[in-house]
Amino acid sequence: PLGPGLKSPEARTLEYLEEVAIATAKQIASGKLKVTRQRPLTERLLRSAIGVSFIRDKIFDKARAQVMKLTNGLYPAPLKIIEVVKTGLEKGQPSGTEAEIKGFGELSQTPHSKALIGLFHGQTLCKKNKFGKPAKVPKTLAVLGAGLMGAGIAQVSVDKGYQTILKDVSTAGLVRGEQQIRTA
Incomplete structure (x- = not known):
């Protein structure tokens, strides 16, 4: 009071x-x-550690090794990000921003980038149902080919409750496919 x-x-x-x-x-x-x-102690320690070139190099080497382990060097973008961040820390924000602009320009024109953009557009298109709801719910499903893939599709369909018809060019292939479904 x-x-x-x-x-x-x-x-x-x-x-x-x-x-x-x-x-x-x-x-x-x-x-x-x-x-x-006052910044938290962990942030102050990290800032001072990154200021030492030997420690900074070790951190970036470790990051580069982890990226290579995860991507097998197939994706150039994560490596470019590490390079850009290192440039920004060593030469200042204006240089880092310039490196980022240049890196983005380079990466956006690679075959990897074009393939990933195509993959994204394909996935987005597949998520859209352009046919609407089916007039009636299918109860029967036919699978052509009783090989490994066809038998697998038929097996999943049977498990989901669909009446499944399995067709193959040879009787031997059809028998193998049926055996695979029964033993699963």
Whole structure:
């Protein structure tokens, strides 16, 4: 409680806190009150460690090794990102931004990029159902070819409750496919 009055001590305390908050915000906005924020210890340690070139090189070598392990060197973008971040840390933000612009321009014109963009558009197109809902729900499914793939498709279809017809060019292939389905 901050003093006697007509209002309850709890209500007066909230009013007082609001007044102090508004006054403090006005002082910060006008520049009369300076706010000094200290970064967390982990961030300060990381910033100072990255400032040492030997440690920075080790960090980037480790990152590069992990990217190579995950991508087998097939995707150039993660390696370019590491290179751009390193440039920004070593030469400053303007150089890092310039390296990012240049790297994006290079990567956007590679065959990898064009293939991945095509893959994205294909996946997006497949998600759209341009035929609408079926007029009637299918109950029977036919699979042509009783090889490994055909028998697998037929097996999954049977498990989902569809009446499944399996066709193959040879009787021996059809028998193998049926055996594969029965033993699964």
